[in-house]
Amino acid sequence: MNNIVIVDDHPxxxxxxxxxxxxxxxxxxxxxxxxxxAFLSFLAGADFIDIVLLDIxxxxxxxxxxxxxxxxISPETKVLIxxxxxxxxxxxxxxxxxxxxxxxKNASSEELVRCVHDVLEGxxxxxxxxxxxxxxxxxNERKATPHLTKRERQVLSMIAAGRTSASIAEELCVSQFxxxxxxxxxxxxxxxxxxxxxIRMAAEQQLL
Amino acid sequence: MNNIVIVDDHPxxxxxxxxxxxxxxxxxxxxxxxxxxAFLSFLAGADFIDIVLLDIxxxxxxxxxxxxxxxxISPETKVLIxxxxxxxxxxxxxxxxxxxxxxxKNASSEELVRCVHDVLEGxxxxxxxxxxxxxxxxxNERKATPHLTKRERQVLSMIAAGRTSASIAEELCVSQFxxxxxxxxxxxxxxxxxxxxxIRMAAEQQLL
DNA sequence: TCTTTTCTACTGGTTTTCCAGTATATTTTG
DNA sequence: CAAAATATACTGGAAAACCAGTAGAAAAGA
Numbered sequence: 001m002n003n004i005v006i007v008d009d010h011p012x013x014x015x016x017x018x019x020x021x022x023x024x025x026x027x028x029x030x031x032x033x034x035x036x037x038a039f040l041s042f043l044a045g046a047d048f049i050d051i052v053l054l055d056i057x058x059x060x061x062x063x064x065x066x067x068x069x070x071x072x073i074s075p076e077t078k079v080l081i082x083x084x085x086x087x088x089x090x091x092x093x094x095x096x097x098x099x100x101x102x103x104x105k106n107a108s109s110e111e112l113v114r115c116v117h118d119v120l121e122g123x124x125x126x127x128x129x130x131x132x133x134x135x136x137x138x139x140n141e142r143k144a145t146p147h148l149t150k151r152e153r154q155v156l157s158m159i160a161a162g163r164t165s166a167s168i169a170e171e172l173c174v175s176q177f178x179x180x181x182x183x184x185x186x187x188x189x190x191x192x193x194x195x196x197x198x199i200r201m202a203a204e205q206q207l208l
Numbered sequence: 209m210n211n212i213v214i215v216d217d218h219p220x221x222x223x224x225x226x227x228x229x230x231x232x233x234x235x236x237x238x239x240x241x242x243x244x245x246a247f248l249s250f251l252a253g254a255d256f257i258d259i260v261l262l263d264i265x266x267x268x269x270x271x272x273x274x275x276x277x278x279x280x281i282s283p284e285t286k287v288l289i290x291x292x293x294x295x296x297x298x299x300x301x302x303x304x305x306x307x308x309x310x311x312x313k314n315a316s317s318e319e320l321v322r323c324v325h326d327v328l329e330g331x332x333x334x335x336x337x338x339x340x341x342x343x344x345x346x347x348n349e350r351k352a353t354p355h356l357t358k359r360e361r362q363v364l365s366m367i368a369a370g371r372t373s374a375s376i377a378e379e380l381c382v383s384q385f386x387x388x389x390x391x392x393x394x395x396x397x398x399x400x401x402x403x404x405x406x407i408r409m410a411a412e413q414q415l416l
Numbered sequence: 417t418c419t420t421t422t423c424t425a426c427t428g429g430t431t432t433t434c435c436a437g438t439a440t441a442t443t444t445t446g
Numbered sequence: 447c448a449a450a451a452t453a454t455a456c457t458g459g460a461a462a463a464c465c466a467g468t469a470g471a472a473a474a475g476a
Contacts, residue, residue: 064414075345092300093414100343124342126332134332135308137283145276149452162405164432177455184434194462195433196403197370203411206272206301357422372462385425392464402432403463 002050002120006032007039007066008082009058013105017053017082020109027116036061040069043077051078051120056085056094064097071098078119082112088133095124103127145205146189153207155182160199160208210258210328214240215247215274216290217266221313225261225290228317235324244269248277251285259286259328264293264302272305279306286327290320296341303332311335353413354397361415363390368407368416 004027008014014032021027030049033039036058043049052070056063067079080101081094091102101119103111107127118125126134148156158168165183169176183195192198202208212235216222222240229235238257241247244266251257260278264271275287288309289302299310309327311319315335326333334342356364366376373391377384391403400406410416 071346078343089304092304095303095342096297096300096414098346119343122343123339124332124334131331134303135286135327135330138279138306151453159404160408162401162408164402166432174453175455177457178453180433181454181456184436187434193370193434194372194403196367196407199404199407200368200370200411200416203408203416206304208408208411359423374462382423383425385427386423388463389424389426392466395464401464 001028002026003028003030003048004051004053004116005030005039005042005046005049006053007034007036007058007063008032008053008055009034010055013055013082017112020112021116024113035059036063036066040066040073043070043073049074049077051080051116053080053082053116054099056081056083056090064093067094067097067099080115080119080125082107086129086133091130091134101125102130104129145207148186148189148207152182152186152189155179156186156198156202157208159183159186159195160202209236210234211236211238211256212259212261212324213238213247213250213254213257214261215242215244215266215271216240216261216263217242218263221263221290225320228320229324232321243267244271244274248274248281251278251281257282257285259288259324261288261290261324262307264289264291264298272301275302275305275307288323288327288333290315294337294341299334299338299342309333310338312337353415356394356397356415360390360394360397363387364394364406364410365416367391367394367403368410 004021006014006017006029008017011034014034018029018032021029030047031042033042037060054063054066054070058066063081063083067081070077070079079099080103081099082103082105084105086104094102101115101124103115103125104127107115107129111127115125115127154172155168158171165179166176169179172179187193187198190198190201192201199208212229214222214225214237216225219242222242226237226240229237238255239250241250245268262271262274266274271289271291275289278285278287287307288311289307290311290313292313294312302310309323309332311323311333312335315323315337319335323333323335362380363376366379373387374384377387380387395401395406398406398409400409407416
């Protein structure tokens with residue numbers, strides 16, 4: 001018998017999930033919550049929870065944070081996200097935070113139950129629509145990565161590591177003016193006004 | 209009949225994949241490459257490729273970059289990663305770059321063929337071991353996120369957007385000295401020596 | 417109501433980045 | 447071999463960040 005907890009801000013959604021899951025004898029809904037904090041307080045003192053069905057948009061803290069806390073407090077508890085967010089980056093962010101599955105709220109009942117069981121069995125589970133989102137051609141979700149020379153990538157990496165231009169110059173055996181020119185060129189290529197924006201954009205484009 | 213291309217730096221691996229895939233009448237291996245650049249040149253002038261089996265470690269450019277280029281040049285071409293890299297962050301990075309599947313080189317022949325077919329059918333596919341990696345408890349893969357106050361998160365976000373302290377002060381209707389104090393506190397919490405390191409760490413912890 | 421936390425603001429100063437330009441040498445490419 | 451790209455380096459200066467400290471007001475929590 002698997003213990004389930006449902007965390008969603010809409011009581012109607014919780015009601016629907018309850019009706020669906022209670023028909024499955026292998027599943028036991030032990031509690032439901034409409035807010036993240038309340039659930040986390042419960043989690044700290046609860047019996048073991050096999051799986052949490054978690055929305056991302058909650059009234060108090062975000063589902064991202066709740067997922068992190070679940071994996072910190074009870075690492076063996078699986079997390080299956082049920083959300084309206086359909087962006088690939090959000091899906092991957094939830095996987096990065098330890099979620100084992102993701103489906104959209106428009107998934108069929110059959111898909112929901114299948115995903116619950118797949119996750120309980122230790123698999124990664126997506127609904128069909130999430131599969132489509134994950135595999136469809138990228139649609140320029142982000143600005144094109146500017147072409148960087150080898151030296152520029154090297155300087156960028158060192159800047160991101162917190163080094164000053166003087167320190168970088170010393171390590172690369174060049175003048176600080178040279179490093180400053182590389183910085184300027186990097187800022188022009190990323191169209192960044194300062195180092196903070198440069199590093200943020202580089203991180204977004206996975207160049208660090 | 210699905211057209212396949214194999215890109216791997218080890219000819220022996222290519223040989224093994226070839227032997228395996230040629231037994232499947234639905235699959236046609238149209239070419240193999242041991243370097244990324246050579247493959248990308250081929251791709252630009254090739255007939256349509258249904259799926260590319262791609263290693264990450266290549267002698268010239270990385271599989272990450274090759275994957276990006278594949279999705280840019282031929283968005284409908286599927287990418288299935290076959291790699292020795294088993295870190296969750298790398299797996300997710302490949303998915304972020306448009307890969308539809310990921311398996312480790314120790315996957316069985318059956319798993320490999322199943323993944324190829326699943327990806328061709330528009331699914332996301334992982335080998336069993338990759339599923340395990342994706343769902344096992346996180347193991348403090350990264351430093352704990354420091355506790356930030358609401359105002360600190362606000363200032364951090366604006367710094368990351370490239371704003372100067374003066375500009376942030378103006379928008380928040382506080383003194384520039386106040387913003388500078390928030391910056392200092394942020395740098396202390398993240399143990400960062402300058403803004404570049406601060407923003408990089410914040411990005412790593414998905415706070416931006 | 418008291419304590420703690422958060423937010424606010426200042427001093428006086430140093431260090432670092434950013435600016436816009438100019439220019440030569442080396443390496444790579446066609 | 448010539449052209450283009452990359453790397454290097456400098457000027458003179460302004461703008462911004464960083465430093466370490468101090469300190470009071472407001473909000474939140476116990």
